[in-house]
Amino acid sequence: MKLALVGIGKIAVDQHIPSIAASDQWELAATLSRHGTLDGIDSYTDFDTLLNTHPDIAMVSLCLPPVPRFEYAAKALKAGRHVMLEKPPGATLAECHALTKLAQDNGLSLYATWHSREADKVAVAKAWLADKTLLSLKVTWKEDVRRWHPNQDWIWEPGGMGVFDPGINALSIVTEILPVDIHLRDATLMVPENRQTPIAANLAFYHPRGAEVSATFDWRQVGDQIWTIEAVTDQGTLTLLDGGARIMVDGREDALVDNNPLSGEYPRLYANMAALIACGGIDMDLRPMVHVSDALALGRRVAVDPFHD
Amino acid sequence: MKLALVGIGKIAVDQHIPSIAASDQWELAATLSRHGTLDGIDSYTDFDTLLNTHPDIAMVSLCLPPVPRFEYAAKALKAGRHVMLEKPPGATLAECHALTKLAQDNGLSLYATWHSREADKVAVAKAWLADKTLLSLKVTWKEDVRRWHPNQDWIWEPGGMGVFDPGINALSIVTEILPVDIHLRDATLMVPENRQTPIAANLAFYHPRGAEVSATFDWRQVGDQIWTIEAVTDQGTLTLLDGGARIMVDGREDALVDNNPLSGEYPRLYANMAALIACGGIDMDLRPMVHVSDALALGRRVAVDPFHD
Numbered sequence: 001m002k003l004a005l006v007g008i009g010k011i012a013v014d015q016h017i018p019s020i021a022a023s024d025q026w027e028l029a030a031t032l033s034r035h036g037t038l039d040g041i042d043s044y045t046d047f048d049t050l051l052n053t054h055p056d057i058a059m060v061s062l063c064l065p066p067v068p069r070f071e072y073a074a075k076a077l078k079a080g081r082h083v084m085l086e087k088p089p090g091a092t093l094a095e096c097h098a099l100t101k102l103a104q105d106n107g108l109s110l111y112a113t114w115h116s117r118e119a120d121k122v123a124v125a126k127a128w129l130a131d132k133t134l135l136s137l138k139v140t141w142k143e144d145v146r147r148w149h150p151n152q153d154w155i156w157e158p159g160g161m162g163v164f165d166p167g168i169n170a171l172s173i174v175t176e177i178l179p180v181d182i183h184l185r186d187a188t189l190m191v192p193e194n195r196q197t198p199i200a201a202n203l204a205f206y207h208p209r210g211a212e213v214s215a216t217f218d219w220r221q222v223g224d225q226i227w228t229i230e231a232v233t234d235q236g237t238l239t240l241l242d243g244g245a246r247i248m249v250d251g252r253e254d255a256l257v258d259n260n261p262l263s264g265e266y267p268r269l270y271a272n273m274a275a276l277i278a279c280g281g282i283d284m285d286l287r288p289m290v291h292v293s294d295a296l297a298l299g300r301r302v303a304v305d306p307f308h309d
Numbered sequence: 310m311k312l313a314l315v316g317i318g319k320i321a322v323d324q325h326i327p328s329i330a331a332s333d334q335w336e337l338a339a340t341l342s343r344h345g346t347l348d349g350i351d352s353y354t355d356f357d358t359l360l361n362t363h364p365d366i367a368m369v370s371l372c373l374p375p376v377p378r379f380e381y382a383a384k385a386l387k388a389g390r391h392v393m394l395e396k397p398p399g400a401t402l403a404e405c406h407a408l409t410k411l412a413q414d415n416g417l418s419l420y421a422t423w424h425s426r427e428a429d430k431v432a433v434a435k436a437w438l439a440d441k442t443l444l445s446l447k448v449t450w451k452e453d454v455r456r457w458h459p460n461q462d463w464i465w466e467p468g469g470m471g472v473f474d475p476g477i478n479a480l481s482i483v484t485e486i487l488p489v490d491i492h493l494r495d496a497t498l499m500v501p502e503n504r505q506t507p508i509a510a511n512l513a514f515y516h517p518r519g520a521e522v523s524a525t526f527d528w529r530q531v532g533d534q535i536w537t538i539e540a541v542t543d544q545g546t547l548t549l550l551d552g553g554a555r556i557m558v559d560g561r562e563d564a565l566v567d568n569n570p571l572s573g574e575y576p577r578l579y580a581n582m583a584a585l586i587a588c589g590g591i592d593m594d595l596r597p598m599v600h601v602s603d604a605l606a607l608g609r610r611v612a613v614d615p616f617h618d
Contacts, residue, residue, distance in 0.1 A: 092603035094492030158609045183403030294401035297605035300467045
């Protein structure tokens with residue numbers, strides 16, 4: 001199936017394009033970007049022109065920042081194309097609900113992707129936790145924003161989500177691996193005094209069976225980068241490391257093996273999208289975004305040192 | 310049917326208690342409050358004791374501030390009681406989703422009430438707008454916070470929503486009377502520098518058919534209080550005044566008559582709840598809360614003068 005890629009930024013170049021190139025299910029037929037082009041691929045700056053020129057393109061994959069994404073997604077769905085959304089699926093929850101309705105009304109597939117859920121060890125972690133009693137779960141997501149988002153001003157603007165941009169990855173894993181739903185009960189947001197979005201956040205969640213569930217997100221980390229989820233259960237401690245790429249049970253890294261034949265987050269997302277279209281499905285699990293929205297709405301804001309790139 | 314009222318504050322005394330007293334469907338059998346009691350009604354300070362003492366109570370109506378509400382609602386549902394929620398239905402969207410699931414799993418009715426939707430002229434406004442083309446809709450909700458929320462510190466705390474506490478009433482009417490769904494595209498939040506929640510907000514919405522939809526909420530209004538929604542259509546201008554108590558078409562107040570036999574917002578809410586239980590239904594329309602959550606998550610914060618009660 002042919003697809004168009006909209007928004008040729010860092011994530012498109014680093015992840016989407018190599019994954020599409022490696023897929024035997026997808027062919028990149030066109031790109032849309034203000035600036036970026038790809039050798040040998042039709043490039044457009046106007047989306048209407050792209051859609052009109054390419055009725056053969058069945059799917060549009062959107063890698064724009066969240067704020068402008070809705071208009072492109074709505075236009076693609078109205079033009080009869082399936083749509084795949086980079087995370088987060090939109091700038092607001094209401095617009096995600098509107099896209100879901102639009103996809104339903106037009107009989108099209110719509111996929112809110114959460115790439116971290118496709119990390120190598122997430123599925124095996126979910127299976128391991130399914131029959132254990134959770135006592136506590138602690139997320140530690142600490143990275144250097146200057147290294148991962150150099151000069152990306154939009155992440156500091158309203159709707160850019162700040163440290164929740166990586167934090168939502170952790171929440172997408174937590175909502176995937178836990179067999180029950182949690183909800184936020186307390187949040188503290190550290191917001192640089194010259195910015196609109198938090199550079200760090202501490203979250204505490206209500207768990208229906210009384211486990212202590214908490215998360216610490218921090219963009220001020222230098223040196224070692226930490227993306228860890230530690231789940232203490234009645235039958236041992238499971239630790240996901242490196243954002244889900246590695247797993248340990250009671251400190252042993254060889255305790256569990258996974259059987260997932262595909263390798264890599266984005267190749268799995270594109271395979272999922274092909275499967276979703278094949279069965280005529282919609283996958284708009286908004287739980288990670290609801291938690292972020294709840295944190296931004298409910299959180300106590302504390303002003304911290306200004307941030308300069 | 311017998312009910313218990315939880316949280317005997319201003320809204321309970323002003324609205325809930327007289328409406329229950331006037332109803333021939335409901336009997337107030339018990340109250341729960343840290344301080345307030347009612348003459349001749351069993352009063353409790355512990356919710357478990359109330360529930361255990363009164364297996365005859367079929368429904369619990371919650372008028373607490375939003376943050377503590379979830380625990381009471383969950384406990385009531387687990388004890389097999391129907392639940393009616395004062396607006397907003399919770400402190401987070403995720404907890405509202407959890408309550409919906411709990412009610413479904415236990416076969417109980419759950420009602421997220423929006424009292425302003427039951428204002429006298431809302432139904433007739435909805436009917437009038439149904440077959441017109443909307444060109445613009447403008448909400449103006451300006452009131453004096455010192456008059457309506459004297460010394461209510463919780464409204465200034467995270468989760469208390471600030472000016473969205475009245476603003477969500479306007480949004481509950483807008484989402485009721487418009488035949489299509491809107492979503493937020495821009496928000497500015499004026500936050501007193503000594504408080505956590507906004508004292509004023511300007512919102513702009515995307516409308517799927519291109520109408521200009523906006524809202525101005527302001528708690529700094531002195532003198533005349535304004536709760537107005539003006540909808541300009543291809544066939545004239547409809548204006549809801551006084552929070553939906555009055556209606557005009559093209560400036561004429563006698564243009565439309567309503568046929569709603571009950572009078573008053575809260576009597577209608579309690580009648581709705583009785584009907585919901587009779588049909589085994591759940592009514593958790595979260596759209597007004599989604600818009601507020603989107604505004605608090607997406608809005609640009611501007612510091613304004615400190616607020617002192």
